[in-house]
Amino acid sequence: MVKLNDIFGRMVNRTKNIHKTPHFYPALIVLGFFLAAFALLYAGSAPFLSQINEGDISPRTVYASYEFSYPTTIDAAATEKVCGEFEANVLPVYDIDASVQEKAFVRLDIFFNKVKEKKEIPDGKEFGLSEKELQKLSESKDPERQKKIAKDTLENIFLVGIVDSKDKEQLLRAGKEKIFLRNLKFKLEKKLNAKELVDEKEAGRILRDSLERMLPKEKSERTAISDLIKNEVKVNARFNEGETLKRRIKARDEVPPVYKRMRVKKNELIVEKGQRLAKDDIVKLTQITRLRAVVDRTSYISGLLILLAGLILGAAVYLSVLDKKLVQKTRNVLLISISAFLAILVSLVIIQSQQSAYLIPLAGIWMMLTLLLSANVAFIVSFMLSIFIGFLAGGKLGLAFTLSIGSIVGICVVRGARRRSQIFLAGFAVSLMNFFMIAGIGLVNNLGKEVILREGLWGAANGIISSFIAIGLLPVFEYAFGLITNITLLELSDLSNPLLKELTVKAPGTYHHSILVGNLAEEACDAIGANSLLARVGSYYHDIGKIEKAEYFVENEVGIASKHGKLAPSMSALVITNHTKDGSDLARKHKINKAIVDFIDQHHGTSLIYYFYQRALEKVRSGDELKEEEFRYPGPKPQTKEVAIVLLADSVEASSRMLSDPTPSRIRGLVQKIINNKFIDGQLDECDLTLNDLNKIAESFVRILTGVFHTRIEYPEMKSKKERQNALKDKNKKSK
Secondary structure, X not given: OHHHHHHHHHHHHHHHOHHHOOOHHHHHHHHHHHHHHHHHHHHHOOOOOOOOOXXXXXXXXXXXXXXXXXXXXXXHHHHHHHHHHHHHOOOOEEEEOHHHHHXXXXXXXXXXXXXXXXXXXXXXXXXXXXXXXXXXXXOOOOHHHHHHHHHHHHHHHHHHOEOOHHHHHHHHHOOOOEXXXXXXXXXEEEEEEHHHOEOHXXXXXXXXXXXXXXXXXXXXXXXXXXXXXXXXXXXXXXXXXXXXXXXXXXXHHOOOOOEEEEEEOOOOEEEXXXXXXXXXXXXXXXXXXXXXXXXXHHHHXXXXXXXXXXXXXXXXXXXXXXXXXXXXXXXXXXXXXXXXXXXXXXXXXXXXXXXXXXXXXXXXXXXXXXXXXXXHHHHHHHHHHHHHHHHHOOOOHHHHHHHHHHHHHHHHHHOOOOOHHHHXXXXXXXXXXXXXXXXXXXXXXXXXXXXXXXXXXXXXXXXXXXHHHHHHHHHHHHHHOOOOOHHHHHHHOOOOOHHHHHHHHHOHHHHHHHHHXXXXXXXHHHHHOOOHHHHHHHHHHOOHHHOOOHHHOHHHOOOOOOHHHHOOHHHHHHHHHHHXXXXXXXXXHOOOOHHHHHHHHHOOOOOEOHHHHHHHHHHOOOOOOOOHHHHEOOOOOOOOHHHHHXXXXXXXXXXXXXOOOOOHHHHHHHHHHHHHHHHHOOOOXXXXXXXXXXXHHHHHHHHHHHHHOOOOOOOOOOOOHHHHHHHHHHHHHHHO
């Protein structure tokens, strides 16, 4: 039991800390991409329907893959029959006539006013009362109460609606089970059963029952009021023929026409290759695709999602094996996912807009991804997505093949591009390749020349559009994800950049040092296959933090006494170490890309400032504690090969200037010593440099520095013409 609890506890702890694993957020982003793609496909996808028009030439022979029927002309007799049925189902409309109630109430007011005033006895015959009933009502002590009872009873009956008994019988004979009863005064309409309609006879019964409930004990009074108002009970719900006819016409107009249907058998010939398409042919071809869309939509989307999941898994495995560190960065996985989603979205829009699928500019997205991340990433993602889009467009493997090859060509041409013109060149290469691939596929499928030319031109346009997409999206994604391309690096390497010009003016020694470090770093990166341009530009900016306090750094102490002579070693160390923080602040102020800021922050790692540390040791008193951390740079240590190389180049260049006799052997010894010290100090622990890389870097440093400090031949001093003639005479005399 204890063991089970321990196991359960460990599982809970792992679940709590799962978000701290390096794969958690990348996996979460991939899952989000999959769900977004699912929503996109569910909302907008359908099996591919190519745009065809009457008079077009069919590029292939088409047979019906299943039996189906399709509408042709309108069947007038069947349509009329359906209209008659709809019309017969329209319910009769009856309207309540409010004037009937108003007239009845006027007569009641006249009667009870005469009773109340006692001036004139109402005429009993006029109101249908006997002498006894008239006497009973005339002698009433509360005629207002009797009038209210009479009106309320009568109003309740009129609200129900009283129809003519003949109308009710006619409705029942005609089989009309329901009607619509409208009260226009109150803007009410309700559906009633015809059997429940109230005629005059039933209204009288309802009247008596109502009075009996209201006057249960006053029988004579009840009888008198009943006889008074029963003569006022008249038909107030009458058939509205005009409204009923209007509704019948509307019902008829809303009936969809009934078409005669043509049945097509399975394997029946629809059109032949080269046949001019007639209207009936287009209807058949459209019907095939529509039926497939209705019948196969669920399985179609399910299949696409399974295929997409498999391709994502394949790409993930490929990248995790060949470029593991790249895909562990959340930023990179997010960029790949957004690019892939954008590719699916653009493809779906073009497919559903009935345009040629060869117009889908996938190459532009992958060229952008190549410049931002790597050709390796762009290659596998483009290959996987090309297959998926081929199926998205209706299982067109030719399309998938063309998009894939075009993207690969674009990736290869744009790889390492340092000018925007190279992106246009890549677009032209994609256009050319697309055209030839489409032509080849068309010839294999025996398509007509017109079809091949038309589709080929669409493919050629694809390449041009792709180059514009790559150029347009590149700065947006570069800024959004904090990445940097060779194009931006070249712009930053311009020595007329305001920040570099300021470095030249205020810290010329540092500027010269940065140029030499850049040369060393560039050569070393070329030797091990790292990004040499990034390292060179990073070198130019790595010491810009020295601008404000240039005089405190040895390379700028030309002809002046050192500023550190009057400072304590700890204060000197603080001034020196602060140049990395000052540099990164200055770079961010000038909106320099983060990739360059990393060089400024990391180019010393956590190295020890040995000179001032030794000075501090000499001055420290016995028993006092001297913390080595106070004389180290704050870090972080280099995270990439390029920054690590700049760290080594920086130290090597600075130390090489101290050599009194820079022979090749001394230069080699110095380089090896510095690299070994940095390695032992752990400054290279967090980058990917191998021992083999360090040997190649050392060789490149030695080669460059040997060229810089090469020994020169001592030429004799140039003499004047007269001196040369005298020397020649002296030589001749000696020879004689």
